[in-house]
Amino acid sequence: MSQHAVMIDQFLQTHLERYVEETVRLCAQPSISAHGGDEMHECAALVAETLRAHGLETHIIPTPTFPIVVGKAQGASPRTLLFYNHYDVQPVDPLELWTTPPFEPQIRDGKLFARGAKDDKGELVARLAALDAVRAAHGGRLPCGVTFVVEGEEEVGSPNIRQFVLDHLELLKCDGAVWEEGNIDSEGHPGDFLGCRGVAYVELHVRTLKMDAHSGSAHALPNAAWRLVQALASLKDADERVLIPGFYDHVRPPSKRDLELIDALPSYEKFARQHFGVQRFVHGALGKAIEYNVFQPTCNICGLKSGYQDDGSKTVIPATAMAKVDFRLVPDQDPNDILAKLRAYLDAQGFGDVEVVKIEESMWPYKAEADHPLLDLSARMGEEVYGKPSLFEALAGGSSPVYAFAKPLGNIPVISPGVGYWANRTHSPDEHIRIGDFHNAARHIARILDGFADL
Amino acid sequence: MSQHAVMIDQFLQTHLERYVEETVRLCAQPSISAHGGDEMHECAALVAETLRAHGLETHIIPTPTFPIVVGKAQGASPRTLLFYNHYDVQPVDPLELWTTPPFEPQIRDGKLFARGAKDDKGELVARLAALDAVRAAHGGRLPCGVTFVVEGEEEVGSPNIRQFVLDHLELLKCDGAVWEEGNIDSEGHPGDFLGCRGVAYVELHVRTLKMDAHSGSAHALPNAAWRLVQALASLKDADERVLIPGFYDHVRPPSKRDLELIDALPSYEKFARQHFGVQRFVHGALGKAIEYNVFQPTCNICGLKSGYQDDGSKTVIPATAMAKVDFRLVPDQDPNDILAKLRAYLDAQGFGDVEVVKIEESMWPYKAEADHPLLDLSARMGEEVYGKPSLFEALAGGSSPVYAFAKPLGNIPVISPGVGYWANRTHSPDEHIRIGDFHNAARHIARILDGFADL
Numbered sequence: 001m002s003q004h005a006v007m008i009d010q011f012l013q014t015h016l017e018r019y020v021e022e023t024v025r026l027c028a029q030p031s032i033s034a035h036g037g038d039e040m041h042e043c044a045a046l047v048a049e050t051l052r053a054h055g056l057e058t059h060i061i062p063t064p065t066f067p068i069v070v071g072k073a074q075g076a077s078p079r080t081l082l083f084y085n086h087y088d089v090q091p092v093d094p095l096e097l098w099t100t101p102p103f104e105p106q107i108r109d110g111k112l113f114a115r116g117a118k119d120d121k122g123e124l125v126a127r128l129a130a131l132d133a134v135r136a137a138h139g140g141r142l143p144c145g146v147t148f149v150v151e152g153e154e155e156v157g158s159p160n161i162r163q164f165v166l167d168h169l170e171l172l173k174c175d176g177a178v179w180e181e182g183n184i185d186s187e188g189h190p191g192d193f194l195g196c197r198g199v200a201y202v203e204l205h206v207r208t209l210k211m212d213a214h215s216g217s218a219h220a221l222p223n224a225a226w227r228l229v230q231a232l233a234s235l236k237d238a239d240e241r242v243l244i245p246g247f248y249d250h251v252r253p254p255s256k257r258d259l260e261l262i263d264a265l266p267s268y269e270k271f272a273r274q275h276f277g278v279q280r281f282v283h284g285a286l287g288k289a290i291e292y293n294v295f296q297p298t299c300n301i302c303g304l305k306s307g308y309q310d311d312g313s314k315t316v317i318p319a320t321a322m323a324k325v326d327f328r329l330v331p332d333q334d335p336n337d338i339l340a341k342l343r344a345y346l347d348a349q350g351f352g353d354v355e356v357v358k359i360e361e362s363m364w365p366y367k368a369e370a371d372h373p374l375l376d377l378s379a380r381m382g383e384e385v386y387g388k389p390s391l392f393e394a395l396a397g398g399s400s401p402v403y404a405f406a407k408p409l410g411n412i413p414v415i416s417p418g419v420g421y422w423a424n425r426t427h428s429p430d431e432h433i434r435i436g437d438f439h440n441a442a443r444h445i446a447r448i449l450d451g452f453a454d455l
Numbered sequence: 456m457s458q459h460a461v462m463i464d465q466f467l468q469t470h471l472e473r474y475v476e477e478t479v480r481l482c483a484q485p486s487i488s489a490h491g492g493d494e495m496h497e498c499a500a501l502v503a504e505t506l507r508a509h510g511l512e513t514h515i516i517p518t519p520t521f522p523i524v525v526g527k528a529q530g531a532s533p534r535t536l537l538f539y540n541h542y543d544v545q546p547v548d549p550l551e552l553w554t555t556p557p558f559e560p561q562i563r564d565g566k567l568f569a570r571g572a573k574d575d576k577g578e579l580v581a582r583l584a585a586l587d588a589v590r591a592a593h594g595g596r597l598p599c600g601v602t603f604v605v606e607g608e609e610e611v612g613s614p615n616i617r618q619f620v621l622d623h624l625e626l627l628k629c630d631g632a633v634w635e636e637g638n639i640d641s642e643g644h645p646g647d648f649l650g651c652r653g654v655a656y657v658e659l660h661v662r663t664l665k666m667d668a669h670s671g672s673a674h675a676l677p678n679a680a681w682r683l684v685q686a687l688a689s690l691k692d693a694d695e696r697v698l699i700p701g702f703y704d705h706v707r708p709p710s711k712r713d714l715e716l717i718d719a720l721p722s723y724e725k726f727a728r729q730h731f732g733v734q735r736f737v738h739g740a741l742g743k744a745i746e747y748n749v750f751q752p753t754c755n756i757c758g759l760k761s762g763y764q765d766d767g768s769k770t771v772i773p774a775t776a777m778a779k780v781d782f783r784l785v786p787d788q789d790p791n792d793i794l795a796k797l798r799a800y801l802d803a804q805g806f807g808d809v810e811v812v813k814i815e816e817s818m819w820p821y822k823a824e825a826d827h828p829l830l831d832l833s834a835r836m837g838e839e840v841y842g843k844p845s846l847f848e849a850l851a852g853g854s855s856p857v858y859a860f861a862k863p864l865g866n867i868p869v870i871s872p873g874v875g876y877w878a879n880r881t882h883s884p885d886e887h888i889r890i891g892d893f894h895n896a897a898r899h900i901a902r903i904l905d906g907f908a909d910l
Binding site: 214 | 671732737
């Protein structure tokens, strides 16, 4: 372990409590982007004040909705590491399932409970702690430059981040980035990912009648629910292969290295059988084939709604029917291309009456290569802190606006060390972090800052 | 017009307001059988009180769920006419589409708006008005006996009526019956029907996971909504032909006379295009072919429910999905046979995991022949009241427990004069009757009572 690492660990050991308190302060400020309002602007101001308190020059940059906060500091090296985080949080319902109120942070059994404790306020403060620690280890000066970007709309699909990056390429210029969050798995391995999938989210709407009708006329009057079922059924074959022509055109198959990375991960099959009670996986896959399928794009029904849904019977021909559908996209698919192909296919199949409404900004997939020295640095420092080798997810199943930064900023490498573990209850009641994980994440990130100038 | 008819018309002209008020009183009492509870028993008591007020001897006969109210009176002739009605109503959602609350009856523009105004409380009161009128025309004594049967479960499939009739053959002995409701068409013709379709109502349930999952795992975890969509889609071809083997085995084709009766009806196509805004009818039918299809059984989706249904996006793999499906059956299909074939087909198609739950007692189809004198009386009196000849529906599209009475009581003839017109919004928001129709129905039924003894 280097002399700097020793000094980093000493600093964080001494000052840990201060950073936990800083996290509590941020978590006590509500900031639900789905609801909006003054609380979002209050939280942005609090984030800016917090960044300033850690020696960063701050900018509060307005967007059509909630501002993006940027904090910058120079370092001894001209090389700069960018940190992406967000100050907004998910809604808190069902409120009755929280042990203590979501915006009244509480420490119990070495864990800090609050909405945002993990996602993403705890992550942000762990990084600021790392900044202070590495500065202390370098006699008060940062070894490299840092840029913090903290947005307020990650939980509602980051509709403004792409344009923001394009408008501020000079301000955001960097040599690598630390993504919003990270986790250790159930065996204590720290994790990183090389990229994540894109997403396009739409609603399908059908109306066949001006109003619902009595089902005694079902031999005559067209049923919106049937129409929707037939349109949806036309999208996939029995094995869940998507039938939209050209859907798979730009799918880049996984590399040999990608499959090796997946092989090194603990079994998802075992976890999913226990946690979700799965009997049969999609495509009938077993073992590692289940995980390889992350390189397959998906067409997923998030919700169905039509006609009568309450208890008992109502004999009705529904006039309207609605499905929410998301497509998770893999490199090099383009969400705009996919949505155009969906429309064309429905039209060609005679479903011109099925309306497609985009209800969320799309995200593009992004995947880095596995051989960048920043990934190697993150893995080595991860092993030093956690005593276990880092595991790399070749492609995360979910979506995140990595693409909005990585490509325009010159295909920079992206890593994701963080404060999480396998049971943080992110997006759920009783969201929390373990203080020990928070401490280790700061140690890990400080080491990365310490080594970044010399890569 | 007979002297009796003149007296009947005078009586009803004088007392119309009183019967409208009686309808208002009944409609103000909620009685949604699908929800159940005390309101059902309160409504049964109110119906019994109402029948007593019209000089009937009443019986409140318990069933395993809601009581059946029977009212009886002797007449000069031993011949007895049975009236079948029901005091239960359909659910009221979507509540926001009602102009005024469903259980706060309101008169606007000569119409009475309330849940149950048409189906079936207005029908019941029009018959009681006719009873009073014919009694007045006969110097205080009824010319024939009457039996009123008012049940509380018609809207949930009359699960107890079949056994009730079998258990009370002596009490219900009669020479003909007036069914629950009737309508005049858009050209003012009164109508009757020779029979109606049966019905089987089920829910299909799918569960693929212990709990909903993040849609980032859609490449691995099975989606209940997809499974349900695929199972439903397997039930019909693109032209809505039901694919369950043997589904059409016992379908009796319409007779020449049936088609002639349909040909004599005004155009349903024209009505449906205007009223429901229909673009394309089921099976692509046009003109009379639309109506001939009432002799085709149907498989209809009444409701769909799965996953996230609120505004905006939630990226989720639904763990459960549900569809409500009703089958309208024609002579000589048997609902038990159809449900057994549905189960066998789903199993054969690999949908053994799709649970089929019967949530309502089935009804059998029933169809009488067209040559009984009661049908002729109803038609002649209809022409006298409405100035237009009666039209006979060979087979009503909906279902009604006619089969439960007509067969066990000796293949009695059944007629259906009533208070409806072509736009009552039965089962829908803003259900209503026109006061003028209510008045005419009472005039029509009183004339039938007047002539029934002499058939």
